Amino acid sequence: MIPHNTEICVLRDAPTLTQAAAEQVVQHAASAVNSRGKFTVALAGGSSEKSLYTLLASTKFCSRLEWGRIEFYWGDERHVAPDHDESNYRMAYEAMLRPLKIPDVQIHRMEGELPSPQEAASRYESLLRNQLGNSKSPIPQLDLVILGMGLDGHTASLFPGTEAVHETTKLVVAPWVEKFQAFRITMSPGLINNARQVIFLVSGMEKACVVKAVLEGSFQPDELPSQVINPISGQLTWLIDQKAANALSSRKLRYIE
Ligand code: 6PG
Numbered sequence: 001m002i003p004h005n006t007e008i009c010v011l012r013d014a015p016t017l018t019q020a021a022a023e024q025v026v027q028h029a030a031s032a033v034n035s036r037g038k039f040t041v042a043l044a045g046g047s048s049e050k051s052l053y054t055l056l057a058s059t060k061f062c063s064r065l066e067w068g069r070i071e072f073y074w075g076d077e078r079h080v081a082p083d084h085d086e087s088n089y090r091m092a093y094e095a096m097l098r099p100l101k102i103p104d105v106q107i108h109r110m111e112g113e114l115p116s117p118q119e120a121a122s123r124y125e126s127l128l129r130n131q132l133g134n135s136k137s138p139i140p141q142l143d144l145v146i147l148g149m150g151l152d153g154h155t156a157s158l159f160p161g162t163e164a165v166h167e168t169t170k171l172v173v174a175p176w177v178e179k180f181q182a183f184r185i186t187m188s189p190g191l192i193n194n195a196r197q198v199i200f201l202v203s204g205m206e207k208a209c210v211v212k213a214v215l216e217g218s219f220q221p222d223e224l225p226s227q228v229i230n231p232i233s234g235q236l237t238w239l240i241d242q243k244a245a246n247a248l249s250s251r252k253l254r255y256i257e
Contacts, residue, residue: 002215002252003230008238009254010245014203017241018051020256021201024237025056025144026064028197032143033069039143040132042075042187044156045088046148048201053096067100071131075145076157076186077110079117079174087112110172110185117174117183124185125172139171139194145187147200153210153224155200156192157184164188165225189228196234200226203241211240212247 002008011017025041032039043049055061078086082093089109097107108127114120132140147155157175158165164175167188174185192198202211214226215238221228229236245253 003236005231005234006236006238006252007254008215008240008245008248008252009256010248011239011241011256013243014048014051014241016256017048017201017203017239018055021048021052021146021199021239022055022061024197024199024239025052025146026061028144029065029070032196033066036143038069038071039066040071040073042073042142042145042192042195043088043092044075044146044148045078045091046201048203049146049148050091050095052146052201053092057096057099062100067102068106070102071106071108072097072102073108073128073142074110075147075192076184077112077120078157079112079120079183079185081113082109084112112185117185121170121172121174121185125170128171128191137194139191142191142195144197144199145192145195147192147198147226147229149200149202149207149210149214149226151206151210153214153226155226155229157186158189158225158228159184160223160225162225165221165228192229193231194234195231198229198231198234198236200229200236200238200240202238202244205243205246207244208246211244212249215248 029039082089110124111120128140159177162175164173171191
């Protein structure tokens, strides 16, 4: 099931994928700054994302972005303090935001340290409405949401079998994830799908089966939550390395060397 506004790009290997993702961030940032004076991006956890943040902060890329005009958000967070090993904020902070000395006012993290994850979710929803709300649209619009996909088909912290996958009212929710025996905090599908651009980064042979199931299998979002990502008017781009794309048969693939 491939939504109409979707581009699937197959990259030679993981480093080429990271490079392509960085080029996309540069391009979307320039276009957002040009049109609206700032660029709002939601970050994710995950290994491909970490490589992307490291590359963006490197001397090769850092001069190509107007860092002072970028506002950083998170698509999801673990229910941990910001200095915890598992914190998605900490990963992005250490890989990109700290090396680039991004001022705190541009960094809008989810408060995973709050005792109540529901409270953290509702506070983040208010923050998003305050920062990005506008009278024309009830749902804030991010310029770019960066997503990874887990082996179980989850994306952000929308996990199989959780009600979060079907959330239609709230912008941010705190699902209980049985397999981790832990709460997560995550943007809802409605919020992600209102973004101007959504990019999935997926690499590695172990993801080949789930990539095929999500993109070419039947629609079963309770098993494969990544299938609910389908931007309303924005563009969806899958950047997949050759190994993860191995089982795909679709003729819609674009190969990039
Ligand atoms: C999280 C992430 C998650 C991640 C995928 C892919 O906090 O768990 O936001 O959605 O992006 O699990 O992670 P890997 O690239 O490490 O497989």
